[in-house]
Amino acid sequence: MRPRAASRGWIGRRPLRLPARSIAIMLVVIYLMTPRLAAADPARPALDTTMTQAVLNAALTFLLPRTLESHTSRDFCLWGLNGLSAIDPSLTVTDRDGTVQLALGQDVLLRVPDPAETDQAGWTDVTVRLMQAAWVRSSAVRDAGGGGLLQGFFDELFNHMDPYSRYVAPAPATTDRDTRTGGEAGTGLTLGRDARSILITAVNANGPAWPAGLVVGQRLYAVDGRSTRDQTPQTVTQWLLGDPGSRVTLLVGDERARRTIVLHRASVPPETVFAYADGHVVVIRITAFSADTAQEMSQYLDQASDDPHLRGLVMDLRGNRGGVLQQAVTASALVLDRGVAVVTHGRDAQANHVWAVQGGDMTNGVPIVVLVDGRTASAAEILAATLADHRRAVVVGSATLGKGLVQTIGQMPDGGELFVTWSRVLAPLGWPLQGLGVMPQVCTSRGEADLERQLQDLAAGQVDMRDTVQASRAVRFPVAVSRILDLRKACPAAIGTDSDLDAARSLIDNPAEYRAALSAIPEEGTYAPQAE
Template sequence: MKRRRFPAIILRPVSMGGEAAVIWRRRMSTLGHIPRDTFILLLVIARLTTAAYADDAPATPRTPTPAPPLHEDSMEQPDGPGMDLAVLSSVIQASLAFLQPRTLDSHTIHDFALWGLNGLSALDPSLSIDEQHGFLQLVATQRTVMALPLPAPDDLPGWSAAITHVLDMAWHHSPAMRDTGQDGVLQGFFDELFNHLDPYSRYIAPGAAVSDRSTRTGGEASAGLTLGLDHDAIIITAVNANGPAWPTSLAAGQIVRAINGRPTASRSLDTVSSWLNGANGSLVRITVESKGRQTTVTLHRASTPPETVFAYTSGKHVILHITAFSANTAEEMSQYLDEAMNVPGISGLIIDLRGNRGGVLQQAVTTSALMLDHGVAAITQGRDPQANHVWAVQGGDMTNGLPIIVMVDGRTASAAEILAAALSDQKRGVVIGSATLGKGLVQTIGQLPNGGELFVTWSRVLAPLGWPLQGLGVMPQVCTSLGESEMERQLQNLAEGTADSRDWVMAARQTRYPVDPSHILGIRKACPAAIGTDSDLDAAHSLLDNPVEYRAALSTIPDEGGVPASGG
């Protein structure tokens, strides 16, 4: 098959103030398969993610020497282990160093420290923190048990030492703290700190962080197969298109007879599934039976990101359901789009983003590049210079201008909203459904010395025409959340060249940050957020089957530069 050049993404730094039918698989003999090495990604990034990777981990912190307290009550130390102060200190200092330059709004280290320490009272109501006459005080049962001179507002080593000392003293005074454990104390500290920021910044403890990283990157190396039971036989139920088994002859429905020579008879499903896992790059031999014939396939195990794109055909239309944006989503999309263009008589593409909660920002932008010849896909703004970018794409529309419908609902969020906004603002697709969630904040991830992670919101996302996704979300050009009769009326008006959505779409595109929440609510009530239904697909088919409707819906989007700004 002819190689396709994957479109490029160019990051331009900017100076900014302040009836779905048969499941369609890429392995269908009529469509063929693009080898993984034909996927070429030319992506220049600045270590920016949405709820996924970030490379800018803090520098290895200096371990501060705790300052001596001005006053400590004498007490007996409790039996049992204390906290690991070296680890505690390094985590605190690394966290504060990572947070201060990146949060959307500027805060001093003093602010972060006091917010976090106030979380002690959530672990033990008898504990509290007070500031008086230049001293930081730990109060237990209304009695001051420790006082330290307040460090300067942005004294990183000083505040790290002070926090470590306070937490250690609280640990020795409070059985509740000791019962919580060191991980629980850190969780309480960060939970209270992030309560003062935004809903998406958070601390992930080491155990959960390992699980999150495994989900993002594919986790333990495996064969990329899902197994199930058919009566007493263990069979292959799915082959992950991102995994090592995909290019082989292994397929759903085959009976698994042995793994590395070990028979599967009388073995549990969990046991046989575990045999497929192992060290990255290690060999695994899988013996399967199909139509009475046994074959053995040998492959190298590999970390396998979950599949996120699923394809269907529905008449003359291809439906691509994107469930999330993980490390391989754009690659999956490129392969499906290439094959979609070989489907005889295809007249339209439907991208289903309903229920998609987002994922990696770069993957959303790269996916948009597959359907855009050129132009801006998104803009990000933050205090950290590395957070400020125009995400521009060029290189070629793989669909050659095929009409596109994007289905969204009230659960569509984050990276999914970025893709919907990019295709809509560039007049490359028509959005159908309801107002989306409105999650337009980008997180960067910091790896901590204890194995935990910080997700810190560091930029806002603007759509190509300059309006904010945060709070507002993407307003559809055809609304299906107002009921069946209202949707039919909209479609009839579109067939006559009139778009009922023009006012609310224009109001959304005119919005500029900062914006009053009441203004956002006024826009969103025109097409309230709702869970998607079959009406979305009915409307999508109607627009693709009727070019007049499609063009009328596209016309609701103003040209670039033709949107007067309004802050509400």
């Protein structure tokens, strides 16, 4: 007789038989001892793990080669996972003995072995798994939503870096892009209304309406045959928007005559340059550096050069927070014959540049005064530093903000954007803008009496700010914070006042003052910039 085969899973032993009551007790004990994840709730929104993983992977791909200091995938992910605690303080993430652990209070939700430090895919997967576990157990995380989860991750990650690197969520990122590039195509008209009809209240010089001859005060009676009667300016503005290059027909005029104008829609960056003439002195105010700033500036300089008696130019950069670096460089080329505008140094090869200009001074060397204040930053500081270091302009005002770090922008799969600092800015004479800012040759933040004394001394050939200005130009990276503070206290950062314009006019009206102020800048040639 063939022996009967043993039951599968049991070899040479008889199965242990327990009473039903004992089995029930064991099942209860096992259930109580097992860490529990909440049961799936059909009404509860699920975390989009596919998009979350795509964003995190794209972010690491963008960050790893570009940050000023070298970091690993492990660094970035562990920093970012602290964002879970920012959303729900009862959540903690720890990494000990080669294991990443997520806990909710005393309850361990998940333990995952550490991938290799540089394993980008592995750390992305670990991060998403911990986020998913937190999502299931924490109502605060679910209330924050997938967007809030990513925002918290990047906020905590960038807290370990510089003040300017950041993640911008999809909705505000779209707004930012529209501001930089002009957004949806339109005509460049700003509309209002009076008791009778829709009025043109502003015409953007960058838009198609400007060369067509439309002017402020004209009435807009119809758009593509649709009457604007009883419509709001907001509604009519929407009628003007459309695809780039598409045609839009406007009926404009006044009570005496009307005419039809056909425009082709275009993306219209906001105007950033405004100008007016004060006698034979032209004041150009630059509010930001967007895609068309240098072109706008060249138009005003072209008009200014038509004045055969032009005595000077004032560039007002007060309150200008910066923008596109290349636009600041191009703007400097409009009034500078040749030379290095700025040097950028970073870890990524593409971040290293010697930005040199060789154009032609549209103003034929007329005196230039640049106005700055404590809010002047970034690209605006670059323009001020470039013109000052080449002795092409006198800077008047207070110490500027001192933002000398350049960000590059990465588009994320969710429509958000990463702004990542990838280079440091050095002025033409080799000094770092970060923290230090631009020290003016004429300081207006120490009061009227002090300013009056400075101008009197300049007329006599003496520059009160000479030592501070030259000391700031001698600084080299890295520089101690104490040294920066010591230099900046000589002309404390402040918001600009009318005294700035008064000082600018005095410098232009008195060539001796202007020449003396220029002499505060060391001679060129003491620093030879090189791209690393």
